[in-house]
Amino acid sequence: MTRRPGWRACCCTRSWRSPTRRSGPSGTPPGSRKCVSSPPVGAEGDPGEGTGIHVPFAGKLRPGVFLARPNRFLCRVLLDGPPGTPMGDPVEAHLPDPGRLKELLVPGRRVRVEAAPNPNRRTPWTLRLVESPHRSDRPDREDWISLDTTLPNRLVAQGLKEGLLEEFAGWELVRAEVTRGGSRFDFLLARDVDSGEVDRRELDPRKVDPGEVVSGDAASRDELLLEVKSVTLVEEGLALFPDAVTARGRRHLEELTEIVQEGGHAAVLFVAQREDVREIRAAAAIDPAFARALEKAIQAGVRVLGRRCRVDPQGVELLGPVPAGPG
Template sequence: MEQARDIEKTSVFFDSELKPGKFLKRPNRFLAEVLIDTGVVLAHIADPGRLKELLVPNTQVFLLPKSGENRKTKWQLLLVQSNDTLVSLNSTLPNELVYKALKGRKIDEFAEYDLIKPEYKVGSSRFDFALAKKEDRSTCKKKNIPSCLLEVKSVTLVEDSLALFPDAPTKRGTKHLKELIELKKEGIDTAVLFVVQRDDANAVKANRKTDLEFALTLKQAYESGVSLFAYKTRLDLEKITLKESLTVIID
C-alpha cells in the first residue's frame, strides 16, 4: 500500500464567525437544541448520520449563522468538539472542498483531468463529479460519457484512529457503489473518495457492524477495479483544509 503523503493545502473558509455553544439534545436528525450566550436555540444539522458518538449532551459545538426567508432556523450546527479534535457536521463541505482541489489540480490522483463537472447525471443516477482529460473532451462529448466518475463520501466517525464509513446504514451509498462497478465494466474509470472531516484518523475502513452490505459492496468495487482514495482534513474556527491522503483498508 502507498504511504500517506502531504498535498498542497486547499481550504474552504466559513461564511461568518462561528458562535460557541453547548449541545443539549437532538429532537430529530436535522435539528439540535443548543445553549448559547442568549439562551437555547434550534440549529440545523446538515448531516443525516446518527452522530451518537459526537452529539453528546453538554458537548462543545460551534454554530454558523444562517439567514433566509424559508429557513426554519437561524443557525447551522457546523462543528463539534470531540476530545481535542474539531469535527465538521456539514456533509456538503467535502464536495465543496474536493471541487476546489480538483479545479486547482491539488489532488495527485486526479491531476490529469482538466474538465470537472459536478452533479453529473448518468441514466437515473447523479454522481458527484464527472472528470475528463483535455485530449478526451471530443469523445466524451460525442458519447455523453466522462473519462472518470467520482463519488465523494463524508466521514465523521473515528474509533482508535480508524475512520469508519458509514455511521448509519446507507442504501444510497451501496446503490452508487453497484452503479460504479457496472460503469467500470463498461470501460469508464470510476472512483470513490472518502473525505474524513477531522484530523485524527490514520486510515479509512468500511463500518461492517453498521452496514455489512455497504462493506461487502465496497470490497466488490475494489476487486472490480473501482479506485478507492481517502484524505483527512484539519478544521479550525475559520476553515476546513484538505490534508494528506490515507489508506483505505479492505477486508
C-alpha cells in the first residue's frame, strides 16, 4: 500500500486517510468505524499509543553533559567529542524553558543540544533534551525530557489542524494567539450549531484572518478558548504543574473561569514533555493559589485535560490522554 503525501494510516480500514477530511461527531470520517485497537494508556508507553502527531528536530542533536545555569535562559554544557576522543570545551546554550527545573538540570546529567541556525547568534547552541532522573527498567531505551516550552503548542496545533485530538472532536481551529480580557490564550476553536456559510470575520473581525469562509451561522457557532501548559516536573509517575509560582498561569485560569460562568467554553490542556507520566495534577505545595484557581475552574465547567509525550533525539510525539485535575 503506497502512502500519499500528507495522509495518515487508519488502523481499522487498513488504508490511508486524509487528515483534512471532515470528521463526524465522534471524530471519525462519516461512515467509518472508530479506531479501537490502541491499548490503554500506561506509564511505560505502549507502542500502539502513538498519535502520529510528531515534531522533529531541525538538525541532529549533539550529546553533552550539563555543567551550570548562570541565568534562566542560559546553560553551560560540555560537549561530547567523537568516539575515543576527550570531551570538548564548555559551550553556552540557550535554554527555552524558564522554569526552575532544579530536579532536572543537575551538574553531570546527560543532555542533547542543537546547533543554532544562525552561526552569529550569541549562544551557538540550544538545549533541547535532558536525561530523565528516573531511569527506565528497560535497558534498551533512554528516557529523555524535552525542555522547549513552545513545542507543546506546535504539537497541539498540528493535532487540531489534522483533527487528531479526540478531546476536541467537532471543534475546528480558528486561529492561534487570541486576546480575551487581559490575557492572551493559545488557541480559539469553533464548532457549528446550524448549517450555512459565513465569513469568519463575522465571528470577531479583530481576531481572525479575513476572507476565510467556513460552514455555520455566525449567530449559531460556539467558541472555545484553549490554553496549553508545558509540564516537566514528575514525582513517581505524577506530573505536577507548575514547578514555580506562576501568577500568569493563575490569571489564565481565573479568566477562563469567568468566560465559562458567562456561558462560554474553555479548556486547559497540560502536556507532559516526557513519557513516564500516569496523571497530571496541580502542584499545590509549590503554588497553592494556582491549585485553588484550577479547582474553581473545574467546578465552573472549564475542561481540564492532560497528555504526555514520547521524546527521543529525533523529535517529540504527542501521546494519548492521561487524567488531569486539581492537586
